[in-house]
Amino acid sequence: xxxxxxxxxxxxxxLQTAVEDYAGSSGQLPVIxxxxxxxxxxxxxxxFSGHQHVNACIQCGTCxxxxxxxxxxQQTPRKLMAMIRAGMRDDVLASDTFWYCTSCYYCSAxxxxxxxxxxxxxxxxxxxxxxxxxxxxxxxxxxxxxxxxSYGRLYESGLLVRLxxxxxxxxxxxxxxxxxxxxxxxxxxxxxxxxxxLDEIRQLYAIAAEMEEGI
Numbered sequence: 001x002x003x004x005x006x007x008x009x010x011x012x013x014x015l016q017t018a019v020e021d022y023a024g025s026s027g028q029l030p031v032i033x034x035x036x037x038x039x040x041x042x043x044x045x046x047x048f049s050g051h052q053h054v055n056a057c058i059q060c061g062t063c064x065x066x067x068x069x070x071x072x073x074q075q076t077p078r079k080l081m082a083m084i085r086a087g088m089r090d091d092v093l094a095s096d097t098f099w100y101c102t103s104c105y106y107c108s109a110x111x112x113x114x115x116x117x118x119x120x121x122x123x124x125x126x127x128x129x130x131x132x133x134x135x136x137x138x139x140x141x142x143x144x145x146x147x148x149x150s151y152g153r154l155y156e157s158g159l160l161v162r163l164x165x166x167x168x169x170x171x172x173x174x175x176x177x178x179x180x181x182x183x184x185x186x187x188x189x190x191x192x193x194x195x196x197x198l199d200e201i202r203q204l205y206a207i208a209a210e211m212e213e214g215i
Contacts, residue, residue, distance in 0.1 A: 048123035152195035
């Protein structure tokens with residue numbers, strides 16, 4: 001009886017924690033309109049993340065416990081996975097969770113279900129980039145992809161200039177001394193270099209653009 005009572009108490013505590021996590025500081029669970037849910041959203045995320053099996057998530061919370069920045073996120077990784085499975089497309093893409101991801105792959109390495117959550121975060125960044133042009137993180141993502149489409153590889157000077165033009169042009173003045181030091185040490189190229197397989201890379205971007213037409 002004592003064991004059963006303890007298990008019941010532990011179960012109640014886990015349920016209470018899950019409810020509080022989802023409800024947030026207000027302590028109230030939001031009302032969700034079923035018509036606002038997109039049951040196909042999970043399939044889109046799985047395709048863009050390299051066919052990660054999101055439905056295999058058992059909500060154990062290992063990903064949230066492994067993430068060094070989960071305390072800063074609007075939704076923890078565990079909660080975001082639940083929202084994806086529920087089809088809460090707009091709420092997921094409006095989240096800041098994946099912008100805080102540093103791609104350390106710690107959550108992926110520890111996931112007991114073998115889900116590469118870092119790739120899921122990459123997919124969500126890609127899907128949300130067009131919706132959040134006002135954020136610096138989304139602007140960086142957009143400029144990074146623009147540089148890759150242009151040259152097939154990273155071009156630091158071009159990336160910095162494009163990002164500054166999208167966010168704060170005066171930031172170029174602040175980065176000036178650092179840029180000079182990097183150039184003198186041979187760490188910064190003034191002119192870009194293009195890879196040989198640039199056409200193939202652009203074809204991949206074209207395929208991705210076609211897939212996004214239905215988003």
